[in-house]
Amino acid sequence: MEKDYHVLSKKGAWGDQGDGTYVNPILPGDYSDPDAIRVGDHYYAISSTLHCSPGMAVLHSKDLVNWSMIGHVVQDLTSIGPEYNYDRMNRYGRGVWAGAIRFHNDKYWVYFFTPDEGLFMSTATDPAGPWEPLHRVWEVAGWDDCCPFWDDDGQGYLVATHFADNYNIHLIKLSEDGKELLHDSARIIHQYKGSEANKLYKINGTYYFFHSEVRAREGVEARDVMMLRSEHIYGPYEEKEIIHTHGKEIDREPNQGGLVQTVSGDWYFISHQGSGAHEGRPLHLLPVTWVDGWPIIGEDTDGDGVGEMVWGGRKPMNGHPATVLSTSDDFDRDDLKPYWEWNHQPRADKWSLTERPGYLRLHACQPIDKDNFFAVCNVLSQRTFRTVHNEATAKLEMGGMADGQEAGLCHFAKTYCTIGVQQLNGIRILKFNNSGTVIWGPKLTGTDLWLRSIWNMDGISRFEYSVDGMQFESFGDAYQLSWGHYRGNRVGVYSFNTESEQGYIDVDQFGYEVRGVDKE
Template identity: 75%
Template sequence: MNKDYVLLSNEGKWGDQGDGTYVNPVLPGDYCDPDVISVGEDYYAISSTLHCSPGMAVLHSKDLVNWNVISHVVEDLTVIGPEYRHDRMNRYARGVWAGAIRFHDHQFWVYFFTPDEGLFVSTATDPAGPWESLYHSWEIAGWDDCCPFWDDDGQGYLVATNFADNYNIYLFKLSDDGKQILHDSGVVIHQYKGSEASKLYKINGLYYIFHSEVRPRNGEEVRVVMMLRSEHLYGPYEEKELIHTHGVEVDREPNQGGLVQTASGEWYFISHQGAGGYFEGRTLHLLPVTWVDGWPIIGEDTDGDGVGEMVWGGKKPIQGYPKTILTVNDDFNSPVLQSQWGWNHQPKADTWSFTERRGYLRLHACVPSEKNDFFKISNILSQRTYRVPHNVVTAKYDLSGMVDDQETGLCHFGQTYCTIGIHQQEGTRVLKFNHSNTIEWGPSFDTTELWLRSTWNLYGENRYEYSLDGENFISFGEVYPLGWGPYRGDRVGVYNLNHEREQGYVDVEYFNYESGDKKV
């Protein structure tokens, strides 16, 4: 075994270790459905965002281990369709699914499907933005996981899966401008149960179609990473498994991702933890790739069978770059939304601001489109939670703009939700804990300043606390088990609503997220 790589999971550790090595995951939060490219000595990746706005995160790295979000491709989800509006919010688990990023003709291209609205394309000369307005290339439902490819003669192609029709993987030609599918050119290039996650490459004169399939392993069905290879784009193709998948608890099922080559010629695979289920969602992993007889092997071939095994760390691909601290805190001094944040669907315009009161996030209270349904509250601003041993989020609220029937506070949500907040009734502000509509009331307050805190550990056991002075915190409510869903890791953030009328506001002075190795 190559001594540069570690095969065992390093529970609680992640990313750059500061000594020239790294531990998987390289990002311990929900950076799902990644694709990656290299442009010179820079690496760019995308990650799907589903129903969160802005959509399709773009990340940058110099060493494939330390990543930062630098932009989003979709600023307004309502350009995709009306179901993303604040008064509908009907695209949970849908929205911006897996896509692909490529550099072609001196610009960056991102293609993705939404499962209901179809194929979208955007370009940018700078991956940090701005990105061109989305082009709705194909209005259709039931497709996903697309990837463009331009051959040596300049002809463009697109590979994509029709999951609504038995998971057929199609190959299409693209128009000269790269934005239109030539529908008459479509041919089925591969089909197997659950076959998707396709990427198309040409390496050393051979065509490769990367994808994953659902196959039986150890008594359960799991996603398995496969590769098709041919001398000709339209085949015939031969197929090979690239990495063994033993089950979610063993290797966490790496599958959706992309191959990338460094400037020095080494190959790597960027993937997510495919099965999800853990509260942090599908985390970002980096695995080495070796080539044997014209086939890539992902991970480490420990038994010589030509198929890789999951590795949980190793030597950094590129040395000399410092560890990057993920941006999670916000003092709301910037006039624009910072990259770590995402709205739950598209927020209602003109009801939030960073400039109405400088140095604060002002959220105006809106009435949910359905009463007593947390998932219909507009303007919930949240970010990813991370699975590390020590996590503490503290937010400070100015309540002086509250009115009757208004409620504001701190929230976690995945498949279920849990909040701690203040609910004003008949001029009195009362502490409120709400776990999926099971409510516990606390003391009432006259103060206009309130600090709310969420603390969770490596296992997603969360407790809420509150404070009236920012120093002495009191626990309130039961332990809440963080969870994922729909197809997203747990989100932590701030919310504000009025149960009866469009009145009232709250000012959030800061949102501090402390995370690290200290156990809680």
């Protein structure tokens, strides 16, 4: 019996089903603004990170379905500007926006805009890093969604949207080293309401310019995915819609993404879908077919030459095992695993993996604003996922705490919620804080504390604690995970002190268990 992939998706299935098929999303978490390429038989993708550090996530796959994070392009957000630093933390919802990755002259190239500071680029010989120090190509505000392209004659170009100027899309030549824009060459090649998500390709001698824009259909505005094509890079271009989108409640608007061709010659579209739900914008994979020289994304169900959302199908290639989505850490390395990101740029002298090997030591910082969790520096977090069962557990050792210090497990996006311990007058007390609504718990006499958050598809989290790691008790109220600042919900650990710079905690383990539905 043929699978109903849409039903499976609604039930919580995702990714590789273990029987040669897959279900969308292929990654049920916040991997927004993706772009993807193939080099040999390896696939690489990038995803925007906004105010999180390190910036611009890099992912790897062998089959376009099973992905893992392998690194970041930007190690220090202050190389973009001072507002990203722990003493300002002033770039929520901004920062590293959608970019593009390309392979050219035996190097990987990534370009991206931030809406306030300009255009940046970096290169690497290995996409896992290290990446060259970030280079600012253009100091400017109001631009986004760029993509580099090198033509057959070696001339490089950049396509980008000037969103502050009526969403005009410009095509500009690059210098030979790719580090400068030749502004005299700039031309506006397209404009429409909300036109962005730009990618530029040359396929079988024809230039294809991919983008999305906001159009009204039956009185409802949705983001439509468009393709322009021309025999000449500056046009004139023909235009065609290549997938219908029907709004966030129906197909979740697949739009931002990239086309990629497999070794066998098949084409696919890697995309995010933006519903503004607690998981953010998850990663999806859609087949691409070519008809009369135009790509059709998804499936043309009604014969109008335009695709519709596809919720699953046969894997692009077999022979690669399903990835067990694990983001747990026992901190036994001298660097953080790639799925960890700090809230803005952390204070380097306030965390360590070497002071006590096998532990993450978080020294307490004084917040910029003592009554604002979003002003707490050195909050270390990762993406939360939308699956049938999620369980995040942190084991803390509290022996190094000082008066005024608070530390624990947190969720945050638009709102925040913490379960932790606060030390007052030498006494440690369990504390729950839902965006300023505090519930105090019992005194804690030992030095070990386990804190846990459990949530499912609806994103309602319930919290537990344990003093022995075996017997857990409920504590605090239920908390609705949220979306905010263009990010899905984050889960992580924190430590701060409103009275001084004293105290630390040691995080022994962070376990994150993700479970989907049984394979059908």
